Amino acid sequence: MPRVLLIAPAGAPPIEQDLAAQGVPVIAHSEPPRLVADAVRGEAGVVVAWEPYPAAGLLQAFESLQQHAPLPVLLFTDDADVATLERALRSGVHAYVVKGYDPVRLRPLLQLARARFERDEAQRAAHADLADRFEERKLVDRAKGILMREHQISEDEAFRQLRQVSMLGQQRVGTVSRRVIDAARDADAVNRAGQLRMLSQRLVKLYALRCARADAEQAGRLQVEAARRISEIVAGLGQSLSQATFGDLLEGVDQAWSALQPALQGRPQVDRLPAADAAAERLLVAADALTTALESASPLRTLAVVNRAGRQRMLSQRLAKQALLGALCDGPVAQSAAADAVRSVESFEQALRALQQAPLSSPEIRAQLEVAEQAWRELLTGLGDAFAADGRSRIAVASEHLLDRFERLTALYARAAQSLLERG
Known part of the structure; x- marks a missing residue:
């Protein structure tokens, strides 16, 4: 199981002890203002947080986390408001559990958060690859135009030259x-x-x-x-x-x-x-x-x-x-x-x-x-x-x-x- 970075303010359930009983170590406690720094410095594999009514600062911290040091996020809360749920999901929460904290559910919920995180990362990588390919296609079209204009050659010949140099230099x-x-x-x-x-x-x-x-x-x-x-x-x-x-x-x-x-x-x-x-x-x-x-x-x-x-x-x-x-x-x-x-x-x-x-x-x-x-x-x-x-x-x-x-x-x-x- 992954190591946990825990956000548990006063009044939270005994999450650290419950995780330890499940064989899941907590490597550090954190707070919203320093969440990204703690994630970068530590070796956490997942963030577990408890907050009855998530404030904007916590959700902004989750959003920054996904931008700078992406990790799965499991959030326990009492807030059943749909708008809060939507904001939390947009901020990078992978498992949003309303009034459902139970020590015996910790392991499956952690697995759920990690599975959703991996799915999101795969989708993000696919989108990035698609964007890169689209950008590469634009670069190739511009380069072909330059070669065609400067050397008075056909589009096919321009692309052939690009491919040839690409293979010779082992470059894209x-x-x-x-x-x-x-x-x-x-x-x-x-x-x-x-x-x-x-x-x-x-x-x-x-x-x-x-x-x-x-x-x-x-x-x-x-x-x-x-x-x-x-x-x-x-x-x-x-x-x-x-x-x-x-x-x-x-x-x-x-x-x-x-x-x-x-x-x-x-x-x-x-x-x-x-x-x-x-x-x-x-x-x-x-x-x-x-x-x-x-x-x-x-x-x-x-x-x-x-x-x-x-x-x-x-x-x-x-x-x-x-x-x-x-x-x-x-x-x-x-x-x-x-x-x-x-x-x-x-x-x-x-x-x-x-x-x-x-x-x-x-x-x-x-x-x-x-x-x-x-x-x-x-x-x-x-x-x-x-x-x-x-x-x-x-x-x-x-x-x-x-x-x-x-x-x-x-x-x-x-x-x-x-x-x-x-x-x-």
Whole structure:
């Protein structure tokens, strides 16, 4: 027979002695406020209680017991009220005995409480298993959708891949599916935060082209589109990322973006370029901090490659911006832009070599890298002509071409980082 945790206030029958006579030991006496703690500390197998008219505190204690340390509960009472009976059953009482205390009935009533407890636990486990299976099915459907979209495969093929990796890793399909979903979320967040870095530089580049009247109408349309894209990304990240984890970084991005917007409004003027560029630099720093934090928070090691490819997008726009600032502005601003351009070229070429040597690759990625390198050489060729109107137009075209290449590459790296075989 199980050991008993007894609740027997003054006036109760001699339950402990009667249990002992039946060969059932009482290991401790308890009270409603400490029932859960006593159950956790002790080795009780059943709770026996006597209460003529069960108060709310006792029933709440039983409810907490079932939530934190479930045990069978046998309650003796004088209360025949149906409402009290219903509350007691909802609270986790398994045998509710009204005016029926008799020592000879203790053993069968304990068996009844335990049998009902075991039945309830089996039902609870079945319900939990059903809920888990339903949740797993939702995870599998989401993961299949991601694989179908990113790899252009059928639903059957997506499920086959999930099953294959599940068997290879000896994991449930739901566990593998969650990995796919988490990887897609992390790669997307790093990609979008990285776009903010690029867009901060792109906006100033486009504003400079408008000041130089180089494809000014097209530059104006692209500037509006870039500003709209920043607002969408900032709002989307604010909804999808944890405020507790990334809230301060998101706030920094939002504040920097709010400060940049007024600097780019109105009729473009060269003398406003330095202030606009300084505001864009603050957005760049804030976006870079967020991107780095997102990469660090993810278990996917391959997100470092996604981050690097995304940074190349930013450098494509930053270098074009610096060339335009050097040509349009005077004095320290022009000198600083020229010095920064040298560093941008070095950073871009260093990262390009790292990407070419990165283990995360594919035939499509290698082909895109070759095209991107050609676009990079085109931009370098045009940088020396930034003081001429046609040279600025070539810079505008070449930087857009290079940006497009690295937009595609970043998406390819993000897709590769979500591979089912990723062990990050």
